[in-house]
Amino acid sequence: MSRSKPVQPQKREKIRCAIYTRKSTEEGLDQEFNSLDAQREACAAYIMSQRHEGWMLVPDHYDDGGFTGGNMDRPGLKQILADVKAGKVDVIVVYKVDRLTRALSDFAKIVDVLDEAGASFVSITQAFNTTTSMGRLTLNVLLSFAQFEREVISERVRDKVAASKRKGMWMGGNCPLGYDIRDRKLIVNEAEAKTVRLMMERYLAWGNVYDLVADLRARGITSKVHRNETGKVWGGQPIKASALYHLLQNPIFLGRIVHKGQIYPGEHDAIVDEKLFDAVQEKLASNRLNRRNQVGARDVSLLAGMIRDGEGRRMTPSHSMRGDIRYRYYNSVNAEDGGPHSRPIRVTARDIEKAVIESFERLISDQAQLMSLYQQHASEGYEIADLLRTAGLLRQSIPTMAPSAQRGLYLDLGLKVTVYTDRIEATMAHAGLAQGLGIERADLDQPPIELGIPTVQVRRGDDVKLKIEFDAPAVAARRDPRLLELIAKAHQAKRQLGLDGSPPDEAAISDYQTRNDLARLARFAFLAPDLTMAILEGSQTEGLSVRRLIRTPELPLDWKRQRDIIAAS
Numbered sequence: 001m002s003r004s005k006p007v008q009p010q011k012r013e014k015i016r017c018a019i020y021t022r023k024s025t026e027e028g029l030d031q032e033f034n035s036l037d038a039q040r041e042a043c044a045a046y047i048m049s050q051r052h053e054g055w056m057l058v059p060d061h062y063d064d065g066g067f068t069g070g071n072m073d074r075p076g077l078k079q080i081l082a083d084v085k086a087g088k089v090d091v092i093v094v095y096k097v098d099r100l101t102r103a104l105s106d107f108a109k110i111v112d113v114l115d116e117a118g119a120s121f122v123s124i125t126q127a128f129n130t131t132t133s134m135g136r137l138t139l140n141v142l143l144s145f146a147q148f149e150r151e152v153i154s155e156r157v158r159d160k161v162a163a164s165k166r167k168g169m170w171m172g173g174n175c176p177l178g179y180d181i182r183d184r185k186l187i188v189n190e191a192e193a194k195t196v197r198l199m200m201e202r203y204l205a206w207g208n209v210y211d212l213v214a215d216l217r218a219r220g221i222t223s224k225v226h227r228n229e230t231g232k233v234w235g236g237q238p239i240k241a242s243a244l245y246h247l248l249q250n251p252i253f254l255g256r257i258v259h260k261g262q263i264y265p266g267e268h269d270a271i272v273d274e275k276l277f278d279a280v281q282e283k284l285a286s287n288r289l290n291r292r293n294q295v296g297a298r299d300v301s302l303l304a305g306m307i308r309d310g311e312g313r314r315m316t317p318s319h320s321m322r323g324d325i326r327y328r329y330y331n332s333v334n335a336e337d338g339g340p341h342s343r344p345i346r347v348t349a350r351d352i353e354k355a356v357i358e359s360f361e362r363l364i365s366d367q368a369q370l371m372s373l374y375q376q377h378a379s380e381g382y383e384i385a386d387l388l389r390t391a392g393l394l395r396q397s398i399p400t401m402a403p404s405a406q407r408g409l410y411l412d413l414g415l416k417v418t419v420y421t422d423r424i425e426a427t428m429a430h431a432g433l434a435q436g437l438g439i440e441r442a443d444l445d446q447p448p449i450e451l452g453i454p455t456v457q458v459r460r461g462d463d464v465k466l467k468i469e470f471d472a473p474a475v476a477a478r479r480d481p482r483l484l485e486l487i488a489k490a491h492q493a494k495r496q497l498g499l500d501g502s503p504p505d506e507a508a509i510s511d512y513q514t515r516n517d518l519a520r521l522a523r524f525a526f527l528a529p530d531l532t533m534a535i536l537e538g539s540q541t542e543g544l545s546v547r548r549l550i551r552t553p554e555l556p557l558d559w560k561r562q563r564d565i566i567a568a569s
Contacts, residue, residue, distance in 0.1 A: 069102035528559035
């Protein structure tokens with residue numbers, strides 16, 4: 001009788017696990033054992049319990065202390081995703097899903113990276129299977145609550161700041177000239193307070209900010225020197241005109257606090273009397289009105305005060321006469337420092353003004369670019385519709401505006417034009433355009449919006465001139481306006497049905513048939529993000545139309561199945 005050989009245990013494949021930890025604030029991170037350590041310890045214990053499955057912990061740490069989960073701009077997250085793409089990590093282990101992200105859109109991007117690399121992630125306190133449509137739905141619900149929690153916290157912080165400012169409390173930021181900060185309160189710095197009063201008195205004497213800038217530089221007056229807790233020092237630079245405009249209009253010097261356009265009595269002392277402050281405001285308003293309307297000018301120079309050359313020199317309007325015909329230009333003006341400068345630059349006013357107007361009209365006519373610039377409006381169909389409607393009305397009104405009104409519009413939009421020897425660059429303030437389009441909650445920290453103006457260089461005599469090349473009418477984009485309208489209506493239906501977490505609009509769903517119609521529309525608000533973005537950009541697959549989408553009998557929540565169904569239909 002022969003003995004059977006003992007069965008040899010099979011070696012399990014090693015699964016490399018990386019722990020990701022995150023904490024929204026820096027509070028407590030200097031402690032010997034902090035929240036990140038607690039998350040990592042719990043995750044490491046879980047990985048240890050799965051050793052029999054071949055799990056092993058990689059030595060690298062991926063920590064984001066003091067970073068919000070509302071976006072993906074986090075060094076630890078970027079590094080772990082890079083290692084996933086490089087094949088160094090098989091499983092991302094987190095304490096809870098909201099440590100990884102609190103935004104549904106970001107979660108979709110992370111899942112795409114994991115799917116492409118054949119990797120996955122595990123939340124040690126929440127069990128679900130993301131390989132099934134029900135598991136993905138469960139995860140989306142959890143992330144929706146995480147995103148809701150983040151937004152509620154943000155609202156609480158905003159409410160607290162607003163309430164504190166209504167009481168006149170200083171709520172942080174760079175300390176203004178004329179004050180010091182002690183115990184989180186503004187205390188008058190008498191030496192700097194004298195400087196503030198001098199600035200306002202000299203502005204009334206000079207009558208314009210640019211002369212005041214030169215006066216302050218001659219006196220050796222600089223901006224306030226700041227020093228933070230770590231010893232970092234900044235400031236002490238020559239004061240610029242833009243900073244002076246802000247300083248001369250700041251009610252904080254009257255002992256007041258400003259919040260969202262409202263002015264409240266502050267806890268700090270005033271350093272300027274109301275008579276002087278009011279006189280400065282009247283002078284500023286008078287200069288602003290004259291500058292906008294160009295009082296006394298024969299022809300309105302649309303870009304005066306908004307155009308400079310590549311060396312930072314102001315370009316001022318000028319003209320020449322040939323018979324009865326008047327030719328307008330913008331010419332470089334040498335700076336007051338007397339330093340070496342290149343040849344002056346001159347551009348034809350009519351051409352550059354026309355190029356700027358056409359470039360702006362192209363911007364507000366581009367629906368996809370507008371929705372990309374103001375993505376906070378992409379979540380609600382009615383907000384998208386309002387944004388595009390306002391942009392369309394603005395586009396139609398520009399040709400009928402008086403030149404002075406058009407100039408006022410570009411001043412409000414924060415237009416800046418820079419003329420180099422080989423090109424022209426134009427930018428517009430992100431918040432300025434938002435205000436022009438009726439958007440109230442624009443992000444002030446967004447970079448300026450670029451306007452493209454193609455040019456070629458031409459030399460004539462001693463002057464460097466630029467010729468602006470006007471583009472021929474562009475070929476119409478592939479964006480389908482009916483598809484765009486369908487997506488907008490779908491998000492509006494989603495809101496009316498209360499599927500976004502808000503109360504249902506009972507007036508809109510008063511009968512059974514209307515509710516059914518809205519439900520059929522609302523399903524298109526749950527398209528995969530890449531499908532929605534393709535429709536917005538006009539890069540959707542050939543043949544995709546409103547008719548084809550509406551006739552699709554089944555549209556599951558599983559984004560992969562959505563793509564397969566739409567591709568096959």
